[in-house]
Amino acid sequence: MPQERRRMVMTLLPTDWAAEWVRPTTPDFKMVGPVLTGPGKPLPADLEAFITDAKAGKQGVLLASLGTIAELDKEELASMAAAFATLPCKVLWRLTPKEVPDEAAVAALNLGPNTQAGRLPCQCLCLRSNATGTVILAPDRLATCCTIFLRIKLAQSCSERALGVQVVTWVPQNDILAHPNLRAFLSHVGINSMYEAIYHGKPIVGMPFFGDQPSNADRVVAKGLGLQLRPAQAGKPAFREALVEVLSNQKYAKAAKAMSVKIRARKNTPVQEAADWIEHVIATGGEPYLRTPENEMSLIVVEVKPAG
Numbered sequence: 001m002p003q004e005r006r007r008m009v010m011t012l013l014p015t016d017w018a019a020e021w022v023r024p025t026t027p028d029f030k031m032v033g034p035v036l037t038g039p040g041k042p043l044p045a046d047l048e049a050f051i052t053d054a055k056a057g058k059q060g061v062l063l064a065s066l067g068t069i070a071e072l073d074k075e076e077l078a079s080m081a082a083a084f085a086t087l088p089c090k091v092l093w094r095l096t097p098k099e100v101p102d103e104a105a106v107a108a109l110n111l112g113p114n115t116q117a118g119r120l121p122c123q124c125l126c127l128r129s130n131a132t133g134t135v136i137l138a139p140d141r142l143a144t145c146c147t148i149f150l151r152i153k154l155a156q157s158c159s160e161r162a163l164g165v166q167v168v169t170w171v172p173q174n175d176i177l178a179h180p181n182l183r184a185f186l187s188h189v190g191i192n193s194m195y196e197a198i199y200h201g202k203p204i205v206g207m208p209f210f211g212d213q214p215s216n217a218d219r220v221v222a223k224g225l226g227l228q229l230r231p232a233q234a235g236k237p238a239f240r241e242a243l244v245e246v247l248s249n250q251k252y253a254k255a256a257k258a259m260s261v262k263i264r265a266r267k268n269t270p271v272q273e274a275a276d277w278i279e280h281v282i283a284t285g286g287e288p289y290l291r292t293p294e295n296e297m298s299l300i301v302v303e304v305k306p307a308g
Contacts, residue, residue: 006296009288010281012274015191018262019198019219028290030277033263033270034195040178047171050092051181060183062087062247063176065094067188070209072099072234074108079235087243089183094171177202183253184226184246189216198225201260203252205242207231224255 010028014035043051051061064084066072072080077099084091099105173193176182177200185197189206194216197204204226206217217228227242246252268276288295 008295009286009291010277012277014270014274015195016263018259019195019223021219026290026292026294028288028292028295030273032273032277033266034192034199035270035274036192037174037196037199038269040175040200041172043172043175043179047092047168047176050090051176051179059089060181060247061090061092061179062184062186062243063092063094063171063173063182064186065171065173065188065193066186066207067190067193067209068096070188070231071096072231074105076234078108080239081235083235083240083243086240087247089247092168092171092176094168094173097169174200184243186243189213189220191216194220195263198256198259198263201253201257203246203256205229205246207234223259224251225259226252226256 008028010030013029013031014033015031016033017031020031042048064080077095084093174196177185177196182200182202184203184205185193186205186207187193187197189204189208191212194204204220206213206220206226207229208214208217209231220226221228226246229239229242233239266273
C-alpha cells in the first residue's frame with residue numbers, strides 16, 4: 001500500500017463540500033461530487049402503485065433502509081414494525097433476506113390482528129390495494145427479488161386512516177428518493193445513501209452502525225438535514241419521536257432542499273468532472289506536479305526520538 005500511495009498523482013472523491021466539514025486540502029485532492037446519484041428513473045409497477053396511491057399521495061412515504069451489512073435481531077425488528085404502524089404515513093421498509101427469509105419471519109414481527117401479510121416468490125409481484133382494502137397480487141416482470149407486503153390498519157381508537165408498510169429485500173433507492181411522495185429517509189447513513197438523499201432534497205433520520213456512518217450522521221445533524229439515533233434505540237420511544245419530528249417539522253425538508261441546490265449547482269455532472277480529471281492525468285503522463293511532500297509519508301507517522 002505505501003508504494004501504491006506514493007504513485008498516486010490525484011485523489012478523486014465522490015463528495016461535495018456543501019455536505020462535508022470544511023478543511024484545508026492539497027491540490028491533488030478533488031471533490032467531484034456524488035457520482036452515483038442522478039435523476040430518478042421510473043419505478044417498478046409494484047413500488048409505483050404503493051407510493052402513488054391516493055392515501056400515499058396525501059400522507060407520503062417513509063423509506064427505511066439500514067444497509068446490507070449490519071442486521072437487527074427479531075426483537076428490534078418487531079419493535080420497529082410496531083413503531084412504523086403508528087406513523088402518519090406509509091412505510092417502504094427494506095430488510096435483508098436473512099432478516100425476513102420466510103413467512104415465519106414476517107409473523108415474528110408480531111404486528112397483531114390488524115395486519116394482513118402475503119409473500120410470493122420472485123417474478124410474481126405487483127401489489128395493489130383496492131377500495132375495500134383487499135390486497136391484489138399480479139405478475140410483474142420487473143420484480144427481481146422476493147417482496148413481502150404488509151397491510152397495516154391502525155386501531156380505530158388511534159386513527160381511521162388505513163396505512164401500509166411494504167417490506168422488500170431490494171429497492172431502487174435513488175429512484176425512490178427522487179419520488180415526490182417520498183417524505184423522509186431512515187438510513188444507516190452510508191456515504192452513497194446520504195448523498196442520494198441530499199441530491200433529491202429528502203431529510204434523513206440516521207442510525208449509523210460503524211465505519212464512516214457516525215461521521216456522516218454527525219454532518220446530517222450539524223447541517224440541519226435531520227436527526228441521529230443509536231442502533232440501541234431501534235423501536236424505542238425515541239425512535240418514533242425522531243421519525244415523527246423529521247416527518248412533521250418542515251425545517252428539515254427545507255434544509256435538505258437547500259442542500260440539494262448546492263450540490264447540483266455545478267457546470268458539469270460529477271461523472272463528467274471525474275472523467276475530465278482522469279483525462280487530464282492521462283494527458284500529462286501522470287506528472288505529479290500537484291503532489292505535496294506528505295504523499296511520501298506513511299499514513300501512520302511515528303515520532304522517533306534519538307536515544308541519549
